Amino acid sequence: MSDDLSALYGGWTQAMADSFRALMPGAPFAPDAASRPSAAAPAEPPAPLPIEQIADTLGVFAGVLTQLYESYLPLLAQGRITTEPFEALAQNATNAFGAMLLPLQQARSGFASPGAWPALSASSLPGAAQLGLGIERTFGGLAEAFGLGPLRQLQDAWREMMLARVAKQRAQVEYLALVAQAFASGTASLMHELQAMALRGERVESMLAFLRMWVKAVDSPLHDAMQGSAGLDATANVIRASNAYRQQMQKVIGIASTAVHVPTRNEMSEAFREIQELKRELRRLKRLVPAAAPKKPVQRRERAA
């Protein structure tokens, strides 16, 4: 995850948009890459208060509402809404996540071969081309200047990194599939509640009211899913896969750094560790020297004690 405030809000705003798609007839529940907000870095550092991001969120929500309401207009025009389109939504979600796993399988088998290097730049994996270009620009030419050894190490590490990336994406998709199931379960429970309302002679008179009922209905299934063993396993797998990807990425950068005589992350980290240990030792020594310790307090009056 980027250590950037706008990334946090942007990601959450997009999650909101994706989540509401689970209630749109005809729209599969799956991340919609085309509708993602721009990931471009902000021109200035993010403000302490992300007011712009919140304003953006309102804009995205307005778009979500428009899509949502428009998706219901044909059904409302019929004057008769049944559970059928909602059952189709659950099936769509299952199909969508199954479809997302297929290219990840193919990508994994492609990267597993040593000859995968030439294919990497042409990979259809999201972000692979940009990442490849970035590394090539930063380290490619320099690494070549120092001979083929580092370059080959770099290629192997890069291939491992791409495999780790695919594994991470797979873990994320498996996690999202659980989320999708929970949304489907929540929608199903809403259908039951609506049917019970019909039996009692009650009705829903506004789309906004319907939206609120749905949000309430999906809350419990999502908590149940994420607190259950499958959810916890999926979460742990995402963390493990993210760790592995990050470690491989650092390996790539470490090889490149070594090749161009730049201190590696591990070397810098070790230096910081030694500094911290010295500070600890200084603190310990100060305790042993009364003069260096803070003055002993004088009991002036009964205050805190």
Next chain:
Amino acid sequence: MSATQARARKVGAHVAPAAAANAAAPPAAKSAAVLPFAITPEAALRELAMLRDKLAIGAKRLGEFSEDDLAIATTPVDEVYREDMVRLYRCRPTAAKPRGIAVLIAYALVGRYQMIDLETERSFVRKLLAEGIDVYYVDWGNPTPAQRWLTIDDYVSGYLDHCVDVVREREGIERINLMGICQGGIFSTCYAALFPEKVARLILTVTPIDFHGDVDAPVRGSGYMNLWTRSLAPADIDALVDSMGNSPGTSIGFAFLMMNPIGNLAKYSIELLDILDDDQKLLGFLRMERWISDRPNIPGEVVRQWFKDLYQGNKLVRNELVLGDRVVDLKRITMPVLNIYAEGDVVVPNACSQGMHGRFGTKDYAELGVPGGHIGTFVGGKAQKILAPSIVQWLTEKKRSRAGTHRA
């Protein structure tokens, strides 16, 4: 009103007796039951137009607030000590008749100290000051990548101990009143156990002591951090810390969002919609967002120890936690302890923070439940009426009691 009607009304639904044949129709076949919608396309479009207008006006309104409108932690303070990124502040007294009681507040590393002084009208700090309490608090700052090796002991035996010494010296006292909030409560507990000679009274708020307290009493939507960390292997935590160094504040923010995903989705959508035309509520929301968005990094070694020794190993309550070269023995906490938990806390389950009588060495232990959640303890309307007055009363009683028995 039926329960469903009540629930629907609560969430804003317009529920009315069915008039249309559509709505009155009983469910048909299970696969295609008719749902009780009584909405025309025209009505839906009118509602959409109204909502879009409201969102557009709200977005414009956001841009009109000034920095003064959005300011948080506005209680005047003086910086009385600094070390690395850590700052110690003393709030300027406001009461005409000070009680002669000082308290040092240690907030968590997760989030910033501003929570205790979020808004003028709902500031825990201002309430203490108004009651005549002398308030100091620690700002832990934002560690840089170079500070990834800071441990819990560096915070407790280093920064916190130095802050305590400064307060002791400034106030001319041997022992101080120490109040810890959440993770700051853990730091304060460890401190009181390691340096009991410097602590007169210990106040814990929303502090997990028994990290496995929730195992036999799981609650839906509560204790995610406990569950997540226990589902990882120790090697996963090592890999996390080794590869990340400090835990970025945004990652921590994301973890908090995921503890209540639907609640947080609603917060930025349909719930936000409800407050767009109420300036007071909108400002409250924005100030809270300012606090939420300002999440500092957490040093990697603190995270490693926090997850492995506390969440996984539950070493604090077992008196097995080692800081530096010393074991944290809760039995050394012999001073009076006031343990305050939030009745609706989902971040720290009640089972982890409540019922700690007998865990500490003191016989003078009191517990107080306040309404609201983890953060609501400090900003919630109901909690605000209880929290500060209860603490002041407890401190005053303890001071009087001690004066009567020990000073003669």
